[in-house]
Ligand code: SF4
Ligand code: SF4
Ligand code: SF4
């Protein structure tokens with residue numbers, strides 16, 4: 001910007017306002033300077049927009065367009081890039097990086113880890129993990145918060161779309177799709193809807209037209225998780241087990257605790273995450289019911305999450321011979337898949353329902369899993385109802401809701417008072433974990449989610465530009481959150497244990513929550529992981 | 536990655552503890568570790584990060600920013616080959632190729648046996664003698680004609696072999 005009295009141009013973001021200051025943000029000189037800056041960024045940028053994942057949702061493209069840049073004024077040499085996709089989750093391509101450092105700050109401030117840093121200097125400067133290594137070789141939780149912070153295509157998710165299309169077109173495969181609750185609160189954004197528009201019915205309609213043999217709701221799995229995790233909690237309380245117990249639905253969080261607090265692993269619930277439980281049930285109970293050979297079943301999870309892509313490969317999670325889930329698509333990839341199948345407007349569809357056979361029912365408690373506080377609220381609903389021995393009158397636990405990084409409450413479980421806490425993002429979780437480590441934690445049960453605000457703000461969700469975030473702040477998370485509470489409110493059943501289809505499954509197949517078979521198929525183990533693994 | 540021995544770890548701890556409360560301690564610590572161990576191992580970056588409230592990746596950024604720090608152990612014998620303009624014109628690339636062959640060390644790396652590291656440097660101020668290399672501090676000028684650098688490298692290899700055999 002140009003400031004009256006100042007000879008040189010000043011940068012708007014670092015110059016303090018002063019009394020009587022006269023500023024021209026759009027003088028010819030200021031515009032020219034902005035243009036030159038962007039042209040210089042472009043001169044070292046791998047401009048293959050047409051094949052870039054961020055094409056049409058790229059902040060650099062947008063700047064070039066706004067500034068009317070029409071030529072490559074400074075063509076020259078390029079910095080030697082790193083292209084790295086060794087981890088199942090995150091891909092780094094420094095030929096697209098504009099060195100804004102948003103990813104570095106996000107990982108450090110939001111997750112408190114600091115996986116990323118700058119290296120080298122001058123023209124050779126690059127961003128990446130230590131030693132320019134792969135994300136799989138360092139203490140990265142694969143949360144993807146750096147991906148949603150990146151303005152360009154330098155950090156992206158590893159795509160699984162082609163595997164999925166291959167499976168759909170394989171006549172021998174039964175391809176079952178399940179969608180996580182948070183996806184319905186963000187998918188609409190990829191089709192031009194206002195942030196947080198609920199698109200459940202349109203999403204189901206579009207996915208069915210992609211050729212999936214079934215489209216189910218992961219909420220069925222969430223209801224299962226509550227049965228397993230809730231039972232585990234009650235057992236721990238009654239038998240003097242390790243407390244506080246941590247929730248285990250967030251694979252990013254699991255990676256974090258394995259790297260950074262391995263001594264606290266006994267606190268982690270052994271329950272698998274909802275989509276993994278659901279996958280396990282589909283390949284056993286559902287397969288039996290439908291008389292289908294489980295080796296023919298291909299389960300695709302549509303998730304707001306990048307860490308889920310690594311979770312499905314965990315050797316600890318394998319059920320018998322098969323992986324519980326075969327592929328994970330992020331919300332963004334799901335939108336790409338739908339568009340690839342020729343549906344660029346999902347509004348033309350009437351709302352459709354998830355498939356209903358055997359594993360189709362779900363409760364409002366499952367829906368709110370998608371937001372920070374939701375798992376806790378869902379667990380409290382069922383645990384309280386079990387202990388009370390009669391249907392809950394009030395299912396709303398307002399103290400679990402809202403955007404705070406740490407929430408806590410004292411709840412009454414049949415006369416016994418316990419403290420619970422809810423946290424999301426590792427920078428917020430850290431103090432709670434330090435308390436547990438020091439033996440001074442007052443809590444009995446702690447919900448931990450890897451991403452700030454929970455899955456609604458997961459690393460796989462629709463990307464909101466930095467400029468928009470600067471304008472609306474955290475509001476976008478609130479909009480997506482409210483959408484889920486809205487759907488919860490509309491559900492006829494809102495307590496997980498009331499899911500009748502799931503109860504039938506327990507009666508017919510698993511016996512009861514925590515049974516030997518449930519332990520085998522629906523629970524898992526953890527182990528300390530090396531923070532850094534490079535030779 | 537090779538495990539550091541206990542003595543090296545103790546040294547790092549000691550250095551980190553000594554500089555912890557100074558201003559700008561990171562650079563100080565790195566200097567000392569570099570001097571003591573001849574390079575900056577991962578363990579040092581991790582400990583320095585913890586003491587200074589940063590992350591190993593950030594400390595690595597500092598290490599990579601300054602040319603005097605290295606992340607690889609230096610060889611027992613250090614060879615610098617000048618890549619300045621005069622030397623380049625007079626065949627420095629050929630010189631580098633030959634040193635690489637003789638020592639097994641790639642440019643800016645250490646040989647697998649740990650005997651040599653080979654660094655390419657800027658003008659050494661001895662352009663009249665181009666091309667120039669330095670072996671353990673001693674200059675070898677007109678290297679491609681005189682060929683005495685070859686003899687020196689061969690001598691070192693022989694000596695080290697002997698020492699190894701006697702040990
Ligand atoms: S990052 Fe943006 S500008 Fe760069 S290639 Fe991708 S879409 Fe184009
Ligand atoms: S995925 Fe998460 S933990 Fe990994 S580098 Fe990005 S922000 Fe950090
Ligand atoms: S956020 Fe993206 S563009 Fe910015 S420094 Fe990180 S990788 Fe580069």
Ligand code: FES
Pocket residue numbers: 617618619620621622623657658659660661662665666667
């Ligand atoms: S260019 Fe080699 S010494 Fe000057």
